[in-house]
Amino acid sequence: MRLKTFHAKNMAAVMDQVRSELGPDAIIIQVEEGKAGVRVTAALEAGATPPPPKKAPQPAETPLALDAAHPFPKAREFDNGDVSAVLNHHGLPFETASHFAEAVRAIEGGSLPEAFCTALEATIRFSPITDATTRPVMLVGPPGAGKTICAAKLTADAVLHERAVHLISTDTVKASGIHQLDHFAQLMKQTVSTADTPKELEAVIRSKTNHSGLTIIDTPGTNPFNMDELKELLKFIQTVDAEPVLVMPAGLDALDAQEIAGIFAKMGCQRFIATRLDAARRYASMIMAARPGYLALAAISRSPYVAEGLETASPMTISRLLTALPGRRRQDDKMDKNA
Numbered sequence: 570m571r572l573k574t575f576h577a578k579n580m581a582a583v584m585d586q587v588r589s590e591l592g593p594d595a596i597i598i599q600v601e602e603g604k605a606g607v608r609v610t611a612a613l614e615a616g617a618t619p620p621p622p623k624k625a626p627q628p629a630e631t632p633l634a635l636d637a638a639h640p641f642p643k644a645r646e647f648d649n650g651d652v653s654a655v656l657n658h659h660g661l662p663f664e665t666a667s668h669f670a671e672a673v674r675a676i677e678g679g680s681l682p683e684a685f686c687t688a689l690e691a692t693i694r695f696s697p698i699t700d701a702t703t704r705p706v707m708l709v710g711p712p713g714a715g716k717t718i719c720a721a722k723l724t725a726d727a728v729l730h731e732r733a734v735h736l737i738s739t740d741t742v743k744a745s746g747i748h749q750l751d752h753f754a755q756l757m758k759q760t761v762s763t764a765d766t767p768k769e770l771e772a773v774i775r776s777k778t779n780h781s782g783l784t785i786i787d788t789p790g791t792n793p794f795n796m797d798e799l800k801e802l803l804k805f806i807q808t809v810d811a812e813p814v815l816v817m818p819a820g821l822d823a824l825d826a827q828e829i830a831g832i833f834a835k836m837g838c839q840r841f842i843a844t845r846l847d848a849a850r851r852y853a854s855m856i857m858a859a860r861p862g863y864l865a866l867a868a869i870s871r872s873p874y875v876a877e878g879l880e881t882a883s884p885m886t887i888s889r890l891l892t893a894l895p896g897r898r899r900q901d902d903k904m905d906k907n908a
Contacts, residue, residue, distance in 0.1 A: 573611060620837075622803070697868065705784035710816035712792070715844035727782065799832070815842070817842070819844065820848060
């Protein structure tokens with residue numbers, strides 16, 4: 570836990586200091602008022618969402634794969650052919666593929682999906698979006714990633730659980746974006762608020778001060794390699810107390826995905842939703858984006874239909890996707906018939 574003391578002439582001024590220094594997750598420990606002003610001691614729990622950066626990050630070269638924090642214990646090997654087939658099919662970079670191979674082969678017994686599940690638990694990070702989420706969720710990411718569909722799916726899930734929803738769109742330049750979200754909202758008997766600027770977004774959120782449900786903010790596509798677009802998005806992130814969540818399609822080049830995840834991590838994102846899994850057959854991009862030092866995988870979407878909502882990301886879910894190779898499925902079907 571990080572502790573810090575702040576001084577100011579009044580409570581409003583000192584709270585501005587707390588939010589600026591420690592971010593929206595700061596916990597007030599002690600308040601002392603006197604003739605000299607107000608003194609507040611605040612704390613930040615380890616792992617809390619950090620405040621957004623003051624400047625948009627400059628996209629750098631593709632980061633190298635991170636080394637394993639500690640080696641995996643040696644044990645008897647699985648079928649090398651099966652392990653290699655999975656890793657080669659998905660196109661994991663050499664360092665990461667070697668690390669996964671060691672992790673999978675270190676598992677005693679069990680099936681190949683179970684071994685990959687255990688390896689995933691030790692190698693990448695998961696952080697699902699649950700009903701306990703109270704901060705507004707701001708969906709960000711590159712153009713065409715499926716942010717609007719994700720907003721609709723999150724809304725549908727909240728409605729299904731009888732939770733109030735406040736939908737907001739800042740994608741006001743393209744009429745098609747608002748029309749699509751508004752169409753989904755009407756089907757679920759919801760309305761969509763719009764905000765052209767960060768100040769308008771702040772005002773819209775403040776108008777729902779007593780809103781106890783989930784606030785979802787849909788944003789326009791942001792090119793992660795364009796500084797002007799990153800700066801514009803950062804203005805929205807800095808203005809409101811919302812959690813930016815990256816929405817990124819599966820099937821990207823593995824190192825491109827890792828670099829994009831790194832850029833959005835510097836923008837304040839801590840987790841991402843992988844979309845368009847139905848239009849991809851190789852998922853190395855998800856693994857590279859979810860490695861330590863980048864983002865945690867929150868959910869996946871493998872359908873363009875709102876009724877088929879987001880799936881909570883878990884080690885076993887991803888393991889089954891990785892090990893369900895087209896050739897392997899055909900072999901399994903033949904074995905089932907022969908049995």
